[in-house]
Amino acid sequence: MKEIVSLEDARRVYRMGQNIVTALNGVSFTINEGEFVSLMGPSGSGKTTCMNLIGCLDRPTSGIVRIGGENISLLNDNAFAALRSRTLGFVFQQYHLIPSMTVLENVMLPLRYQGVEKSRWKELAARALERVNLGDRMSHLPHELSGGQNQRAAIARAVVGNPKIILADEPTGALDSHTGKTVLSIFSEINAAGATVIIVTHDPVVGAQAKRLIKILDGKIAQEG
Numbered sequence: 468m469k470e471i472v473s474l475e476d477a478r479r480v481y482r483m484g485q486n487i488v489t490a491l492n493g494v495s496f497t498i499n500e501g502e503f504v505s506l507m508g509p510s511g512s513g514k515t516t517c518m519n520l521i522g523c524l525d526r527p528t529s530g531i532v533r534i535g536g537e538n539i540s541l542l543n544d545n546a547f548a549a550l551r552s553r554t555l556g557f558v559f560q561q562y563h564l565i566p567s568m569t570v571l572e573n574v575m576l577p578l579r580y581q582g583v584e585k586s587r588w589k590e591l592a593a594r595a596l597e598r599v600n601l602g603d604r605m606s607h608l609p610h611e612l613s614g615g616q617n618q619r620a621a622i623a624r625a626v627v628g629n630p631k632i633i634l635a636d637e638p639t640g641a642l643d644s645h646t647g648k649t650v651l652s653i654f655s656e657i658n659a660a661g662a663t664v665i666i667v668t669h670d671p672v673v674g675a676q677a678k679r680l681i682k683i684l685d686g687k688i689a690q691e692g
């Protein structure tokens with residue numbers, strides 16, 4: 468098993484004027500390539516903070532975070548951004564699609580930042596949309612789609628460049644339970660196709676879908692399954 472994510476005593480402290488918030492208080496775990504992990508814990512426990520480190524959106528205050536073998540604290544901003552766009556795909560609770568762009572254009576967007584040849588954008592984006600069963604909605608604008616369809620489009624955007632790691636922060640939080648299940652099954656398929664999937668959730672049903680559970684409480688690991 469090849470390690471793809473590793474945190475060693477990772478801390479993240481936010482300073483706000485006089486106040487110090489310790490969002491992550493010495494977290495250690497390793498995730499191997501191809502795992503499907505759910506990260507669970509109450510509101511404010513540090514899940515998003517942890518995902519921001521894994522997603523190369525933020526660096527630890529102390530401790531070591533390695534993504535794809537790279538210690539992210541040692542990378543300059545350009546190398547950090549390059550690692551992010553090459554290795555990671557993101558799915559958020561509120562989809563974050565660009566409202567003025569069609570679904571196809573939204574899904575094409577990451578390819579530009581990954582340096583993929585322009586002539587291939589359309590074909591790759593269409594293929595990603597077919598993977599999430601949205602082949603017949605490509606020219607729609609996000610507001611012309613249902614919540615579940617928006618989230619499937621967001622998943623297509625996350626996977627279009629074939630990243631090794633898919634991070635999803637409450638991806639079913641805005642969906643009804645039936646639609647949530649459909650979206651979850653897509654994550655399972657993406658995982659079965661080889662990607663490492665890490666999902667933050669409050670929902671035990673979603674958590675049970677993952678093959679491994681990491682529980683976080685007050686910025687520390689509470690339980691590792």
Ligand SMILES: Nc1ncnc2c1ncn2[C@@H]1O[C@H](COP(=O)(O)OP(=O)(O)OP(=O)(O)O)[C@@H](O)[C@H]1O
Nearest residue numbers: 481483488489490509510511512513514515516517
């Ligand atoms: N940018 C920030 N500045 C200051 N404090 C922050 C910042 N981001 C998060 N925090 C604090 O860090 C702690 C962990 O926040 P985090 O967003 O990681 O929680 P979470 O587990 O994702 O919660 P939720 O389930 O509500 O999304 C919280 O106490 C929060 O208030």
Ligand SMILES: [Mg+2]
Nearest residue numbers: 514515516636
């Ligand atoms: Mg959060």
